[in-house]
Amino acid sequence: MRLRTSRSALPGFALTLGITLAWLSLIVVLPLALLVLRPWTLGVAGVWHSIAEPRVLAALRLSFGAAVLAAAVNVPFGLLVAWVMVRYRFPGRNLADSLIDMPLALPTAVAGIALTALFAPKGWIGMLLTPLGIKVAYTPLGILVALVFVGLPFVVRTLEPVLMDLPLEAEEVAATLGATRAQTLRRVVLPALMPALLAGFAAALARGIGEYGSVIFIAGNMPMISEIAPLLIVIRLEQLDYAGAAALALVMLLASFAILLLLNLLQWRMGRRAS
Template sequence: MNLTIRSFKLKQQSVIPGFGITMGLSLVYITLLVLIPVSMVFLNSSSIGSAKFWDIAFSERVLTALKISFGTSFLAATINAIFGLLIAWVLERYTFPGKKIIDGLIDLPFALPTAVAGISLTALYAQNGWIGKLFATMGVKISYTPIGITIALIFISFPFVVRTVQPVLQSIDLEVEEAAACLGATRFQTFRKIILPELMPAVITGFALAFARALGEYGSVVFISGNMPLKTEIAPLLIRTKLEQYDYAGGTAIAAIMLVISFIMLLIINVFQWWTSNRHR
């Protein structure tokens, strides 16, 4: 009996042939594109010694830049997770004039050069811009502040949640919702207990992608942030500044810190996604 079960499991695991060669090519590809470049960051940063490394890591300028980068990226990804889910719901569940045009505009931040996005947002949200002028009368400054940075990060990362949630919404059978309604469930109960658990893994994935995209953004933020040290300077810009000053070890030290923090945060997000999926099952 055990032999039969074991052979059945082996047969199930080898339905698609070529596991060995495809797994080997995948590992080589990941090693060349991810592991080797990342390891070089840690090797270069280790050349300055542990004492110098921790001096750089805990300097006020670096800590402020990391706080701004991670804080604005997390806030932008959270906002995109909420409104990205709303936009995906509207595009998939309703039919209205101009739907195809709006659906196509979702991908515009992917195609638009980040420098163009930064210039456009700066002109729009500056104190003499169309929107910035309105807020300036209320004493609110958007450009050259963390608010402007967050807006730029929202713009360049919001398609990730929409495009991640849309296929899951398409796969949800409407008959399940109709059955819930026939059994007496309200619309809110149907959404909370049936639809939302199905969408949560996709929303978390979109959040993680948006967060990672926003964290590494440079082109659009550099125009609207003002790049003021200890105020609006982001970590990628600080790395660029170090490299322009030929301080390669200092730049790679900041990059190594960002890599470690990013890896920990993305690991936590993935664990939470795994827990959500298993809990729903």
């Protein structure tokens, strides 16, 4: 790949950067900057107090914990799906491939209502799980299911291009040298996929932390147990505690930003190693 410099021969840099920065400032940076400033009317101690409340901490723990867990579940799920989609050919493959993007295209509220209908004790899947003593809807497990649903495409779509570009030679060499298929997968394929797996994990995680529409219907919304942080923001807003709502939003925002930055650094390093 040829390295481009900032003194590219191509025109339009100033114009497009101008548009991008203007639009970005207006739509993303300015409103979010306000959000960064808003909580401090409470004073530093006030902000700390409004975040350090046990109920808030529990909600943050749940939002982050469930998102991490869902992203972790999505790593093997995503790996399986991506592997099958890239490496195998089978009838209905195209259809299955289209399905993967469903959570990106389906409105989150619809997903939430539909998943609740499925996993409620009377639902198609809930009916099967209830006799086993497994409760999904209205428990933290329900939140996990919703987040796995919304996060799956992120992992699959991050892995697929990497899997496609993976040179088969390495696998062949390993096989020729007498490695079993399992050894080849563990020692050769998996390490090569590691950066993409991590990137997919981070993308699913970032998406899961803030998810609201699909979770709110299936979570039981019990304080300390199944109450997610975005719901607490809504509750604070309804109590006219704007600064408190903004404080909580700020914590979530910073976390998302950190994860995204990490994700981009990761991809950058990955790209550098590849080239």
